[in-house]
Amino acid sequence: MNMxxxxxxxxxxxxxxMAVTGxxxxxxxxxxxxxxxxxxxxxxxxxxxxxxxxxxxxxLWPARVGLLAFVIIHIWTxxxxxxxxxxxxxxxxxxxxxxxxxxxxxxxxWSGLIIVAFVAFHLAHYTLLIVHPEFRDLHDANGxxxxxxxxxxxxxxxxxxxxxxxxxxxxxxxxxxGASAMFQSLGLKNEAYTxxxxxxxxxxxxxxxxxxxxxxxxxxxGVVK
Amino acid sequence: xxxxxxxxxxxxxxxxxxxxxxxxxxxxxNMSFLEMLDVVNEDLTRRGRxxxxxxxxxxxxxxxxxxxxxxGEPHGPENKVATCQTYMRSFRDxxxxxxxxxxxxxxxxxxxxxxxxxxxxxxxxxxxxxSVSTGSAPDGxxxxxxxxxxxxxxxxxxxIGCGACVAACKNASAMLFVAAKVSHLNLLPQGRPExxxxxxxxxxxxxxxxxxxxTVTGSCEAVCPKGISLNxxxxxxxxxxxALLGVGGKxxxxxxxx
Numbered sequence: 001m002n003m004x005x006x007x008x009x010x011x012x013x014x015x016x017x018m019a020v021t022g023x024x025x026x027x028x029x030x031x032x033x034x035x036x037x038x039x040x041x042x043x044x045x046x047x048x049x050x051x052x053x054x055x056x057x058x059x060l061w062p063a064r065v066g067l068l069a070f071v072i073i074h075i076w077t078x079x080x081x082x083x084x085x086x087x088x089x090x091x092x093x094x095x096x097x098x099x100x101x102x103x104x105x106x107x108x109x110w111s112g113l114i115i116v117a118f119v120a121f122h123l124a125h126y127t128l129l130i131v132h133p134e135f136r137d138l139h140d141a142n143g144x145x146x147x148x149x150x151x152x153x154x155x156x157x158x159x160x161x162x163x164x165x166x167x168x169x170x171x172x173x174x175x176x177x178g179a180s181a182m183f184q185s186l187g188l189k190n191e192a193y194t195x196x197x198x199x200x201x202x203x204x205x206x207x208x209x210x211x212x213x214x215x216x217x218x219x220x221x222g223v224v225k
Numbered sequence: 226x227x228x229x230x231x232x233x234x235x236x237x238x239x240x241x242x243x244x245x246x247x248x249x250x251x252x253x254x255n256m257s258f259l260e261m262l263d264v265v266n267e268d269l270t271r272r273g274r275x276x277x278x279x280x281x282x283x284x285x286x287x288x289x290x291x292x293x294x295x296x297g298e299p300h301g302p303e304n305k306v307a308t309c310q311t312y313m314r315s316f317r318d319x320x321x322x323x324x325x326x327x328x329x330x331x332x333x334x335x336x337x338x339x340x341x342x343x344x345x346x347x348x349x350x351x352x353x354x355x356s357v358s359t360g361s362a363p364d365g366x367x368x369x370x371x372x373x374x375x376x377x378x379x380x381x382x383x384x385i386g387c388g389a390c391v392a393a394c395k396n397a398s399a400m401l402f403v404a405a406k407v408s409h410l411n412l413l414p415q416g417r418p419e420x421x422x423x424x425x426x427x428x429x430x431x432x433x434x435x436x437x438x439x440t441v442t443g444s445c446e447a448v449c450p451k452g453i454s455l456n457x458x459x460x461x462x463x464x465x466x467x468a469l470l471g472v473g474g475k476x477x478x479x480x481x482x483x
Contacts, residue, residue, distance in 0.1 A: 011400075085437035088397035090328075099444045101442030188459065
């Protein structure tokens with residue numbers, strides 16, 4: 001009980017929860033990217049993948065519930081810590097000199113909150129199909145939901161693709177810091193690994209950015225149609 | 226050389242403060258920043274005005290008393306030195322230098338550039354010690370310390386507790402200080418029996434004092450006059466979660482007090 005209380009109330013405990021949920025969400029971002037990139041293998045491959053997920057509730061629903069729980073914990077800890085951090089520096093300096101801190105590390109709460117808005121739209125667009133209810137009626141020759149056509153139609157809209165690139169850009173900036181900082185918060189950094197972990201985070205952020213934006217760009221360029 | 230100073234003047238915590246401008250003329254570039262303030266204060270005193278109040282003690286970079294945020298950087302522009310070892314040659318002739326106190330809720334202002342850093346003392350009192358029976362000094366090498374641990378503990382012990390880490394952090398977080406003090410003792414055999422209790426108690430006190438949390442921006446490490454590494458914060462996190470999980474086999478509350 002004491003342990004749980006410290007985990008939920010102490011600064012280190014909340015950072016630990018933020019790091020664990022962040023690590024989980026990071027793995028989801030990688031998995032989701034691999035799933036999406038199947039669009040380049042053609043309609044058959046990506047539609048089969050979609051059909052598999054939609055007809056396998058024993059994978060789909062634990063993943064959805066787990067992700068939702070992780071998102072809630074991640075947002076709760078970030079807002080709670082941000083408020084505590086603001087209160088800790090009540091008076092501001094007149095001369096603001098940034099020492100060593102990267103832009104990404106100083107704006108985590110803002111990149112994070114904009115990503116929340118992006119994810120909300122993204123889910124309404126492609127999962128809940130609120131933005132385009134007609135996506136529900138897209139089916140391919142196998143009778144599967146035509147994910148491929150849905151992605152092509154969705155990203156053909158410049159506004160949708162633009163917001164997508166913006167959202168992914170902020171996600172990548174967020175992860176360029178977060179994917180390294182989570183190791184620190186979990187106590188998994190030392191002299192030997194710091195350099196490699198920081199490098200890993202930056203490389204992962206670039207790969208995630210290029211990987212995700214390749215899809216709307218390919219659609220807009222007419223490579224995928 | 227001549228410089229213009231914009232200094233934060235505040236009579237006490239209850240009175241609003243403001244910047245006042247002073248001319249420091251004919252300053253020897255090899256004076257330390259504190260010596261320059263001494264010269265300015267002598268002039269102010271001669272003219273019957275209230276001198277600038279600032280903290281200082283040893284003036285050789287080891288006591289951790291001097292503070293000040295100079296042009297937005299705690300301890301000024303040079304790396305790995307305190308304000309007392311920041312020399313006027315680090316500034317341009319004719320430059321306007323802004324001097325502010327460390328700003329953090331946990332460091333309430335006393336006067337002008339002096340803040341109360343007792344919060345650090347209370348963090349130390351919470352667990353920054355070893356409980357031993359006092360007596361005659363033990364024989365040398367009676368307790369063997371692996372060379373690596375001795376070196377790391379020494380790196381952590383270099384912390385002079387000046388509070389620059391708190392001043393530089395956008396969250397006014399004291400994690401670098403607390404991590405150094407936790408690691409210093411936790412790395413050594415004399416500190417190991419109370420390792421879990423220590424880290425839990427010191428982190429709890431740190432939170433109660435109103436310091437912020439770590440965002441891993443690295444500002445603290447960059448301004449630290451003793452170059453304390455950010456890796457000590459990772460080690461403190463490791464020790465903390467180890468203590469929460471009871472790793473290490475020692476109950477947290479079996480030694481000294483509750």
